[in-house]
Amino acid sequence: MKPITWGWIALLLVVFLYLLSASFYELRPGQSAVVLSAGHVAAERSQPGLYIHWPFLQSVQVIDTRRRSQSTKAVTITPSTGPSLQLDCFVQWHVSDAEKFYQRGLNTALAESQVSDVVQAALTRVVEKNPGVAPSSATLAAWQQSLSSQVADSLARNGISLDDLRFLEIGLTAEAQQDVYQKMRSDLQTKLAAEELAGKEQVDEIKNSAEKERQQIVSQAYTTAQQTLGQAQGQAAKIYADAYGKNPRFYAFYRSLEVLRDSAKADDVWVLPADSPLLRYLREGLQGGGKP
Incomplete structure (x- = not known):
């Protein structure tokens, strides 16, 4: 056999193996597949397993159908009395109809955005139907039930099933918080x-x-x-x-000395008259030997 024949055989074998591998695709749990033929949906697969399709003639779009959770944007509630409030939701959903989901041109990121928009719009309508209401526990329960019904119907048109919806929290808006703080x-x-x-x-x-x-x-x-x-x-x-009673003369002398002590200064000179009692007492004391 000529060498060129072996080359063609090898090429055909490679092409065959490629076509064989490209003909199979695998679905894991939490995935669905849409088989497209000439741009139209030819089949939908939702069970895990190994599937075959015609390469080049058909293409496969794998869609994540696992449950997803997200919170939505808050909606402002303005009661007739009291400060303004904010209310947002916690949502769980999954893709239930892969064909419809694909035909709507959605993917996971677009679906998350759409779910948030649908919930916010429905919640806004519920709040606008009850203007000036400060929601109590019973009111919130009624709102939640009505909201779940509206959102489920809206998302079903896009091949999305609503698994759970509940209010995440209710609190003051930033302006109300600032007012309360002030x-x-x-x-x-x-x-x-x-x-x-x-x-x-x-x-x-x-x-x-x-x-x-x-x-x-x-x-x-x-x-x-x-x-x-x-x-x-x-x-x-x-x-x-x-x-004074014992010695009147000495007492008079002593009192005179006290007067001199209290009245005189260091450089004062006293001039006493000749008949001064003090001078007379001194003179008599000197004449008597210094004894009064």
Whole structure:
């Protein structure tokens, strides 16, 4: 056999193996496949396994059908009384009709965006039908049931099944949070100012009480001092009287010396008249040998 014949055989074998491998595709759990022939859906596969198709004549689009979870954008609720609120949802969904899902031109990313938009639009309609309502637990339960029905019907047209929908949380909007914060801050400042004023009043009361107590102590001390001084002066007067009674001349001399001591200065010169009692007492004392 000629060498060129072996080359053609090898080429045909490679082409055959390629066509054989390209003819098979595998579906895993959580996947569905849409088989396209000339741009139209020829078949849909949803069970895991190994399948065959005609390469070049048919193509296969594998679609993820696993359950997915996501949260949606918040919708603002404005009650007639009280601050504005925000309400968002938690949603679980999966692709139930791969053919319809493909015909809508969807993929996983587009489906997530569409689910969020559908839920937000339905929630907005529910809120607008109940203007000024501050939702209670019962109200939220009724809203959730109505919302689930509307969203399920809307998503079913795109081959998507709604598995679960519930409200994730309800809370204040950013503006309402800021208003509440400002109110709390104002209340706290008012409370601090009141406490500071009360503290100053207590300080003033303590100061006034301390000042009254100080004045009482000073008054009592002054009274005691005056009483002691009076007693001392009385004792001094008694001593002077006793001394005067024993020796009137010496007492008169001593009193004259006290007057000189209290009145004279270091450089003063005293001029006494000749008949001065003090001079006479001194003269008599010197004549008597210095004894009074």
